[in-house]
Amino acid sequence: MSARNPDTKAEILRIGKQFIQFYGYNAFSYADIARELNVKNAAVHYHFRGKEDLLMALIDNYIENYQLLAKQLQHSKITAIGKLEKFIEPYSCLCESDSICIIGSIASDYNTLPESVKAKISALIDLVMGMVEQTLAEGKKHGELHFSETARTQALLIMTNLAAGVQLARISGKKDYTIIRKALIKQLKG
Amino acid sequence: MSARNPDTKAEILRIGKQFIQFYGYNAFSYADIARELNVKNAAVHYHFRGKEDLLMALIDNYIENYQLLAKQLQHSKITAIGKLEKFIEPYSCLCESDSICIIGSIASDYNTLPESVKAKISALIDLVMGMVEQTLAEGKKHGELHFSETARTQALLIMTNLAAGVQLARISGKKDYTIIRKALIKQLKG
DNA sequence: GTCTATATTCCGATAGAC
DNA sequence: GTCTATCGGAATATAGAC
Numbered sequence: 382m383s384a385r386n387p388d389t390k391a392e393i394l395r396i397g398k399q400f401i402q403f404y405g406y407n408a409f410s411y412a413d414i415a416r417e418l419n420v421k422n423a424a425v426h427y428h429f430r431g432k433e434d435l436l437m438a439l440i441d442n443y444i445e446n447y448q449l450l451a452k453q454l455q456h457s458k459i460t461a462i463g464k465l466e467k468f469i470e471p472y473s474c475l476c477e478s479d480s481i482c483i484i485g486s487i488a489s490d491y492n493t494l495p496e497s498v499k500a501k502i503s504a505l506i507d508l509v510m511g512m513v514e515q516t517l518a519e520g521k522k523h524g525e526l527h528f529s530e531t532a533r534t535q536a537l538l539i540m541t542n543l544a545a546g547v548q549l550a551r552i553s554g555k556k557d558y559t560i561i562r563k564a565l566i567k568q569l570k571g
Numbered sequence: 572m573s574a575r576n577p578d579t580k581a582e583i584l585r586i587g588k589q590f591i592q593f594y595g596y597n598a599f600s601y602a603d604i605a606r607e608l609n610v611k612n613a614a615v616h617y618h619f620r621g622k623e624d625l626l627m628a629l630i631d632n633y634i635e636n637y638q639l640l641a642k643q644l645q646h647s648k649i650t651a652i653g654k655l656e657k658f659i660e661p662y663s664c665l666c667e668s669d670s671i672c673i674i675g676s677i678a679s680d681y682n683t684l685p686e687s688v689k690a691k692i693s694a695l696i697d698l699v700m701g702m703v704e705q706t707l708a709e710g711k712k713h714g715e716l717h718f719s720e721t722a723r724t725q726a727l728l729i730m731t732n733l734a735a736g737v738q739l740a741r742i743s744g745k746k747d748y749t750i751i752r753k754a755l756i757k758q759l760k761g
Numbered sequence: 762g763t764c765t766a767t768a769t770t771c772c773g774a775t776a777g778a779c
Numbered sequence: 780g781t782c783t784a785t786c787g788g789a790a791t792a793t794a795g796a797c
Contacts, residue, residue, distance in 0.1 A: 404682050405680045614781050
């Protein structure tokens with residue numbers, strides 16, 4: 382049975398991410414992941430010693446992906462609104478699959494997590510917020526985007542609209558998320 | 572030991588609410604509640620057969636309280652902005668105690684809950700959203716509040732700012748919540 | 762790298778005494 | 780109304796075979 386699937390580790394991360402977004406961090410077990418991948422829970426423990434280690438690796442993945450996106454956006458000529466769409470699109474995808482963003486999900490379980498994870502999720506938020514803030518500032522400078530608050534405040538308003546928007550949509554319907562997304566963009570375009 | 576504390580039921584609800592807001596629904600047990608109240612977990616099961624029943628009762632409480640608030644506001648002469656403060660204040664309190672609102676907390680665990688609870692939480696959201704929407708509409712009609720969206724859309728924007736605002740504050744600091752709250756009110760006052 | 766098997770702990774829940 | 784006692788089950792985790 383050795384090395385039957387060299388990508389099990391990546392698969393575990395994929396399923397773990399899905400479960401956190403769909404059920405919540407404290408609502409799934411290694412057995413759930415194992416069942417999904419047709420392996421035993423011992424195999425999951427082999428790749429990630431404990432659930433916290435899996436969560437850490439997952440957040441690391443997010444950080445890497447956003448750092449990659451940051452580099453791509455830096456050397457591209459797309460408009461500020463185009464860049465913003467890059468930040469909004471993941472939320473729209475989550476909404477479609479009745480899932481919520483990993484930060485919102487983890488926020489609920491935050492006080493049950495070890496300090497190491499808390500610090501990591503904080504770093505992820507700083508990274509994303511910084512990127513959105515910068516995009517907003519650029520768009521405003523070029524006259525492409527319109528808002529009266531500071532870029533940082535506006536970023537906070539937009540990201541909380543999106544995060545809670547997908548949470549609300551899960552309960553009261555996807556239409557509410559769509560209303561929020563469209564209103565956001567409309568206001569930014571002035 | 573009989574009837575030693577006639578208010579145990581209310582105490583269980585109080586602690587349960589606290590735990591949901593602080594740790595999340597799937598992260599605390601009846602044993603945790605029992606420990607806090609210095610009773611045994613069997614006593615908790617006596618008052619609420621299962622965890623879902625406790626959650627249902629808790630949401631019922633919220634609905635009753637908001638219905639009460641609705642009646643109070645209806646016959647009062649306070650301004651629209653004053654009414655809005657009534658909706659915002661609970662979020663500020665939650666933020667102070669590193670807690671998040673029950674709807675945001677439950678949203679994370681939503682896909683692990685039975686249909687009965689899902690319907691109940693949906694009713695709570697309808698109630699609160701309706702009240703906020705009405706308050707916004709009144710304030711706009713009287714020239715007291717200013718916003719370009721429909722009252723319903725504006726209510727969605729505000730409530731998602733608040734809900735995710737307390738979630739974010741838990742991770743990145745209370746200052747972010749304060750920024751959001753002040754920006755909201757400033758914009759509404761035009 | 763994955764398995765079987767097992768240890769431990771905890772959880773939700775109930776029966777029956779007081 | 781609360782207790783003791785206990786059950787079945789699930790979760791986290793590890794040892795050791797393959």
